Amino acid sequence: MAIEFSERIGRIPVYPAAGGYGEHETLALLASNESPFAPLPAVREAIERAMATLNRYPDPSNSLLRATLGERYEVPPARIAIGNGSVDLLLAAGEALLEPGAELVYAWPSFSMYPHLAAASGARAVTVGLDERERHDLPAMLAQITVATRLVIVCNPNNPTSTALPLAEIAAFIDEVPAHVCVILDEAYCEFNLLEDPDASIDLLQSHPNLVLLRTFSKVHGLCGLRVGFALCGSEALPRALDQVRQPFFCNALAQAAAVEALAHQDEVLDRVTRTVAERISVDERLRAMGLSPAESQANFCWVGLGADRDEQAIMGGLRERGILVRGGSSLGSPTPALRVTYGLPEENRRFLDALEELL
Numbered sequence: 174m175a176i177e178f179s180e181r182i183g184r185i186p187v188y189p190a191a192g193g194y195g196e197h198e199t200l201a202l203l204a205s206n207e208s209p210f211a212p213l214p215a216v217r218e219a220i221e222r223a224m225a226t227l228n229r230y231p232d233p234s235n236s237l238l239r240a241t242l243g244e245r246y247e248v249p250p251a252r253i254a255i256g257n258g259s260v261d262l263l264l265a266a267g268e269a270l271l272e273p274g275a276e277l278v279y280a281w282p283s284f285s286m287y288p289h290l291a292a293a294s295g296a297r298a299v300t301v302g303l304d305e306r307e308r309h310d311l312p313a314m315l316a317q318i319t320v321a322t323r324l325v326i327v328c329n330p331n332n333p334t335s336t337a338l339p340l341a342e343i344a345a346f347i348d349e350v351p352a353h354v355c356v357i358l359d360e361a362y363c364e365f366n367l368l369e370d371p372d373a374s375i376d377l378l379q380s381h382p383n384l385v386l387l388r389t390f391s392k393v394h395g396l397c398g399l400r401v402g403f404a405l406c407g408s409e410a411l412p413r414a415l416d417q418v419r420q421p422f423f424c425n426a427l428a429q430a431a432a433v434e435a436l437a438h439q440d441e442v443l444d445r446v447t448r449t450v451a452e453r454i455s456v457d458e459r460l461r462a463m464g465l466s467p468a469e470s471q472a473n474f475c476w477v478g479l480g481a482d483r484d485e486q487a488i489m490g491g492l493r494e495r496g497i498l499v500r501g502g503s504s505l506g507s508p509t510p511a512l513r514v515t516y517g518l519p520e521e522n523r524r525f526l527d528a529l530e531e532l533l
């Protein structure tokens with residue numbers, strides 16, 4: 174007889190993970206919006222040092238990491254939550270805020286973990302389509318907020334469409350959201366956004382206790398293999414609630430040590446952003462030369478429609494045969510054929526572009 178699972182297991186979507194694990198030598202891994210740059214030597218040394226005390230549990234309050242983040246972002250440590258990746262914080266926020274009868278509002282297509290929050294909690298997901306430039310339609314999202322709304326998520330820059338909205342528009346939106354509704358501004362890619370100083374949104378926390386800025390060490394810091402993210406919050410209430418719903422040791426000792434060290438190397442962060450943006454400009458230019466129209470990327474990946482009569486699966490298959498892994502838009506909520514492609518190293522990007530040109 175088969176095991177009988179809870180009713181919600183039937184509702185929770187299986188995360189559309191990219192392939193390619195275990196074959197890193199030959200593949201161009203452009204499917205998961207990772208950093209192509211290896212962790213910095215100083216970060217690796219910090220991990221090595223932390224290995225000596227792995228017989229001890231990690232600090233459950235993440236005190237050094239929260240203090241270091243507090244100094245870096247000028248946010249009191251009591252208003253900073255750490256997570257086993259920022260996805261851990263998202264899921265915990267869903268558990269702390271949502272329940273049957275409650276609603277959450279987010280744009281679609283957007284980050285593929287958002288549907289899990291409603292499915293896991295039994296809350297109702299209200300999704301709002303993007304505008305014609307593949308950006309969040311904030312007025313339409315505002316119109317969907319009801320007395321049942323507990324959580325609104327804005328992903329800026331948006332995954333998978335790479336686009337960003339000016340912070341002034343987001344600030345005006347947050348002003349209109351009722352103060353008891355939590356707003357998560359998912360800024361996983363904010364360092365790559367040239368429209369804005371990545372620190373500018375932090376000022377909004379002062380006037381909005383319901384605001385949460387969700388950030389991660391996975392992208393610009395290149396530490397996704399260790400799993401560490403953080404939330405800068407407008408009040409102490411959310412970090413407290415997130416800790417109530419999680420196991421005590423959610424962030425491992427190596428991740429805590431690496432993240433603290435990573436924060437001491439802002440110059441390298443800037444250098445990596447510059448190199449990624451240079452690739453962004455040249456990849457997008459070549460895509461346009463092929464007759465395609467990539468969205469205006471403010472992230473470390475591009476989003477490019479293939480045209481209604483092209484076969485997305487065939488193109489994905491052709492790229493895969495040539496050792497190049499990207500994401501197909503259909504698995505990420507796109508109604509029309511599209512690709513999401515991480516900007517990799519120059520050589521990887523050239524391989525992708527040459528292969529795509531051949532396949533088109």
Ligand SMILES: Cc1ncc(COP(=O)(O)O)c(C=O)c1O
Nearest residue numbers: 258259260284332361389391402
């Ligand atoms: C928009 C967005 N938010 C959050 C995350 C989660 O990152 P992590 O859990 O690695 O911090 C991702 C990862 O791809 C993302 O695209």
